Amino acid sequence: MLLRSLAFLTLFLASASLAQEAQEAREPEEDCQVATDAPEGLRRLVAAYPDVLCGATATELLWKDGTRMPYETRDRTTPMDEEDRLNSADLRDQMEQPYPAGKDAPPPQWGEDPGRYRCEAFFTKLYGDTQQTVAKNTIKTKWLDQKNIRFSALHTASDHLEAIKAELKRLPPKLRKIAEPTSGTFVWRKVKGKKTAKGNSTQRLSAHSYAVAIDIAVPHSDFWGWVKPDKEGRYPYKNRIPFEIVEIFEKHCFIWGGRWAHFDTMHFEYRPELLPQCL
Numbered sequence: 001m002l003l004r005s006l007a008f009l010t011l012f013l014a015s016a017s018l019a020q021e022a023q024e025a026r027e028p029e030e031d032c033q034v035a036t037d038a039p040e041g042l043r044r045l046v047a048a049y050p051d052v053l054c055g056a057t058a059t060e061l062l063w064k065d066g067t068r069m070p071y072e073t074r075d076r077t078t079p080m081d082e083e084d085r086l087n088s089a090d091l092r093d094q095m096e097q098p099y100p101a102g103k104d105a106p107p108p109q110w111g112e113d114p115g116r117y118r119c120e121a122f123f124t125k126l127y128g129d130t131q132q133t134v135a136k137n138t139i140k141t142k143w144l145d146q147k148n149i150r151f152s153a154l155h156t157a158s159d160h161l162e163a164i165k166a167e168l169k170r171l172p173p174k175l176r177k178i179a180e181p182t183s184g185t186f187v188w189r190k191v192k193g194k195k196t197a198k199g200n201s202t203q204r205l206s207a208h209s210y211a212v213a214i215d216i217a218v219p220h221s222d223f224w225g226w227v228k229p230d231k232e233g234r235y236p237y238k239n240r241i242p243f244e245i246v247e248i249f250e251k252h253c254f255i256w257g258g259r260w261a262h263f264d265t266m267h268f269e270y271r272p273e274l275l276p277q278c279l
Helices: 002-031 041-050 082-087 091-096 119-127 133-136 154-166 173-179 243-251
Strands: 053-056 060-063 068-070 140-141 148-152 183-184 190-196 199-205 213-216 254-255 267-270
Touching: 002 213, 041 053, 041 060, 041 091, 068 119, 082 199, 119 154, 119 199, 133 140, 140 154, 154 243, 154 267, 173 243, 243 254
Parallel strands: none
Antiparallel strands: 053 060, 060 068, 140 148, 183 213, 190 199, 213 267, 254 267
């Protein structure tokens, strides 16, 4: 009888210990929530990536693994030129400019580059910080021109790309022909800038490095670095991509480089946090 009681007590204590450990393991996620004073930008990030993000405070983004990422990392009272700001963008920079989806959105004004600012720490954590890590999470598929491409399978990115392909195939032949050729998706590289004596690359990783971007329709595309700036150093906006194509990408959570004053009309990238219908 004594031995049976001791065995029962041991089992009870072990069960209680496991229950406590389980409770402690759950506590970080259970405590992770969106605070009432969290900025709208952080709220949209949590809504866009619920598989890895669980909450936000007034100053930080909260990840399910316990990581706390600051919303702001730089002093905004100190003037900063555009290239330095792009290279050191924080989450506030990334989320600050609203993305104007829709047929009636006017061409971007100078200084409007929604989505062009990317917090590199956020994207490397989201998709991987090396070419090998990103590659492991890609899938192979065929684009409309039957070219093999690789795209990230994380955070439903590739699912949205497949939905885009299905809709593009239903376009009238003339429009589909424009969308058919692709010049690439996953390439680990720096962003291409305007050609200078020092080369044409910047210091920040391209969205292509994370396998969440695709370039299409190069023969019908325009890029700010291909045109001569005006007297004020601004680049006259150009676009030849039909809106019917843009509309399909935006419907499925991709932003378009044609919404940027620094236009890149061949470029589309998966950015659900910037599109209300994706939240």
